[in-house]
Amino acid sequence: MVKDSDSSLKPTFIVKPDGGSQGDGIYLIRDPSDLRMISGAHSKQAVVQEYIQKPLLIDKLKFDIRLYVLVKSLDPLEIYIAKEGLSRFCTEPYQEPSQKNLNQVYMHLTNYSLNVQSSNFVHSDSTNTGSKRTFSSILYRLASKGVDIKKVWSDIISLVIKTVIALVPELKVYYQAGIPPGKPGPTCFQILGFDILLMKNLKPILLEVNSNPSMRIEHEQEVSPGVFEYIPSPVDEEVKVGVIRDTLRLVDPAQRKSPHVTSLPLGNGSELREDILEAGSPEKTESGDGVHVGNSLPSLCLKQVFPKYTKQFSYLRTVERIAVLFVRFLGVKGNMRLGPTGFRTFIRNCKLSSSSLSMASVDILYIDITRRWTGMVSDSREAGMALQAFVEAFFYLAQRRFKALPLREQVASLLELCEAQLEGGEEKRTLGTRAPGERMTAQGPGHPPGLHPAHTQAPAQLGSPAAVRKPHNYRLHQTLRPTLQESTDN
Template sequence: MTEMVRKITLSRAVRIMQNLFPEEYNFYPRSWILPDEFQLFVAQVQMVKDGDPSWKPTFIVKPDGGCQGDGIYLIKDPSDIRLTGTLQSRPAVVQEYICKPLLIDKLKFDIRLYVLLKSLDPLEIYIAKDGLSRFCTEPYQEPSPKNLHHIFMHLTNYSLNVHSSNFVHSDSANTGSKRTFSSILCRLSSKGVDIKKVWSDIISLVIKTVIALTPELKVFYQSDIPTGRPGPTCFQILGFDILLMKNLKPMLLEVNANPSMRIEHEHELSPGVFENVPSLVDEEVKVAVIRDTLRLMDPLKKKRENHPSRCGFH
């Protein structure tokens, strides 16, 4: 699974489906794999620019094996010296940057949703009913040569923004730099947004992404666990990172094979001295994910008529 959701493998799997079903898979930004497709990237960008001189794109470069925002940067042009320098050292995916994200409190944010892949055959997926919204810590402006390097404005990664002096640790689900996704939906609903439509679009995105990954996953799986072999099967909790555009269309940023399940954050008491402080927002979302995963995966299938409970998954 870790191999399947690396940036290059995911891009490849989604692109195969985009070629077959372009209307169904339009939730993933245009992407190129570097260094293999560098010439193709340069040529395609030039071709679109020739057809539409007003097109002023920005691109985001993500190292293949990177995590927590490591090594990500923005460029305006394929000839950017940083890009040609990176090409030799580490493979990467370069994507068209989404310039018109939905903003809340003038800040860009993304959504981390937890998805339980319970079984491949038959394919069974559960999507947690709540997730985390991780906020940038600098008011958003559309990319320009002046602000391209402002990571706290453009990159939503928690592990980057937590180092910003503007980061707000909060005990409330609807304030601060990390909030529950349900609190964002409540806020949108109060402004008249059809949040049922937002949810159904997100669920559709998750299902289609998993379908794109399934054929290759099945090959790996069957080589390790032959059909009919008794005993436990495998499951995986995936972390889907999704961005809502201004028009409320969800876009897939990436998928994490091993999303963090920490429910506390480090607080610096004095230089170099840290303590772990419980994070109520993380706890609210992640405890439910782990609890309900164990309930869904219970190999003994205990009868629970005596203990009815609400499950936190769709």
């Protein structure tokens, strides 16, 4: 299609096998006919991305950035970003892709596991030289050339927050299926590895999210013919030890709970840029991190970016609100698909049926959309309507109900209508069961504003670190697979 619109354009695409790791099986193509179709028992799906042909170069080499992100909890959503990251370099000078150099992996692929096999790979005792360096060393080098590195950081943080917000709706569905109702569950978390590429214009591009990033701080080195030793890597140690240490400090249940963090308007983003680069003190924790730190420990290298900057990104959480409705009507604990009875109950409780939308029409809508999505999402063997299908149905209902409004406002209006109807129903039930003289609040007795009684148990965390896939606890890294390419590398 691109060539038909402009024959002079010659885009390159990068193909990544689904479930692959460490760069295994990745290759570049310039024409769809070059896609390697493997049939039979070894058939694999793949992610195909447009190749970024004009990356930022350092010393004429292409590089990417590995940043570690802690998702501390889902409800409320808490995200932390490590202030230091890794910069991983190719080992051959970069040239824009051509038919002649498409197979030169050391030029195009930044994966450490590939480039460490190159004779040009440089293991360095310094954090600012060699084939693996700290991200801060790159930022200082850019700053010396007049680059606004605070804006670079601000753009990267926005990218991370938007990506996690995009994952949350589906993760919440998996979470409710694995954690018993009415119990806080274990203290759970997930460390994600974000692979980011800076373009020549310094715009950050998300390459992929690794749900099980390597935390090794050493590499194998041949000290004599046939004799190998594991040598500590100063760069890995500098970055990864702090991430693990601070994660354990933040999720330690013995620590006091984080104080309420007020939403801060970011305006043009200057506050965010100043905040992420501020220097910490070894004697105290940073304001708002909510962890008491003794004099023997360094200050946190993990910086909270959500909910601290929630106001700037709250407009992106529409699908998450739809997912909350979806979970509410799933019925039996452990289900991740909505049955026809649950869908009818949703329509009835939100008072969405009318003379123009009969319950018979609702049943037809359910069957039509569910059938279309069957086989398109993970766990398609389960019967019923998946979250993605429910979102489509919700959009359809919003368009029918609020025809005169733009689509975004249609969906927002239907959400407000459903939430108000459900809140009113909860209040009526509470009024009918409360004891004589019991004091009422707007949402019922003992419930904070904005929460329904069904959702006021202890804040949900992610799946247990020791979880298995079935029947209950579900690890976060498994839930990422339907949404993002999973890849593990060093």
